[in-house]
Amino acid sequence: MMYTLYLERDSLLHRLDPRVKIIGSLFGIIALILFNSPILLSLLFLLIVLTLVILGKITIGEIFNVLKPLIPISIVAMIIWPFILKPWYFGLFIGFGYGIRLLSVALLTLGLIMTTPQRDLILGFIKMGMPYEIGLTLTIALRYIPTLYMLAQTIMDAQKSRGLELERGSFIQRAKNTVPILIPLIVASIKTAHELSIALESRAFGASKRRTFLHNIKMEVKDYIALGITFTLFFLAVYARYFLGVGYIKLF
Structure with missing residues (x-):
């Protein structure tokens, strides 16, 4: 039996083109890797949760259920850092950020699956040249x-x-x-x-090498707007990290 995380909802995220969500998830993961500040990473995690709740109509309970298996791994990631960085409370502070980053990356990936049918995911990857x-x-x-x-x-x-x-x-x-x-x-x-x-x-x-599809996907105005917002936010994150030095704590 095949289980799926996809949740059938009538929401903006569900109606977006899968290519937009794939690119958005990829840019989101890269942006999370750029920063290591626990405060900023916590805000980004909260932003991801609010996006899924408001734009995807996914409840907090459903988000917690998909993240529950990863919580022990995040806790292990947190408690390792006090042994690497001194003083211990600074290591715990940084470890908290890395634990939140792990949950954020997982939530971006799982959010893509929860708001996109498998059929549309395949079409999205194929339309992008895969x-x-x-x-x-x-x-x-x-x-x-x-x-x-x-x-x-x-x-x-x-x-x-x-x-x-x-x-x-x-x-x-x-x-x-x-x-x-x-x-x-x-x-x-x-x-x-x-x-x-x-x-x-x-x-x-x-x-057959040449495939045909009963269902097809097509970019609409809302998809281009969402894609433009995604690119803008990503470049703002890169600018804030490398030109303003925001969200990064020197460890060594």
């Missing part, structure tokens, strides 16, 4: 993220019902307890990939 095979592979890879997550959750629930304790014991013991989770997950992943390959072959994938 070969169809690569566009399809990339889109399927993005869609497999929630699929594997749901499979892992199902397997964990099944193993817990059989008495497996994942939260108890030492670190080594808990690592050993993940083996009953990993093996079924790997087997299920291989099975899902095999079923996907059969589905593609049954549809004669790759039989």
Whole structure:
């Protein structure tokens, strides 16, 4: 079974051309990499959340659900920095920024998937010059993220019902307890990939070099306006970082 993060909504973000959202997500990730100030990164994260809530009609609860698996990784990223930078509180401050940056990058990518159907994502990549095979592979890879997550959750629930304790014991013991989770997950992943390959072959994938599409996408006035705003904001971010020195803290 294929799970998807896409949420059907009647919003401005959903109606935008996928190429605009792809370019916007790419520029947003690059802009986040330019800065390391925790204060500015927190504001950017808040801006991304507000954009999804106001323009995408996605609730805070739905945003939290997709980011929940990444929160432990962000916390680990935060607590590592006090061991790298001195004094420790400065390292914790910088680590907080890197944790927020990780969540922001993930939210940009997941926001693209949540507001764009898989069909439109493939068309967007193809219209931008990407070969169809690569566009399809990339889109399927993005869609497999929630699929594997749901499979892992199902397997964990099944193993817990059989008495497996994942939260108890030492670190080594808990690592050993993940083996009953990993093996079924790997087997299920291989099975899902095999079923996907059969589905593609049954549809004669790759039989013709020239592809036609039942559904097409076309840039409209609102898409050009949104694209212009995206370019403007990106160049303002570059100008603020390299010419004004805003949002960057020298670490060493």
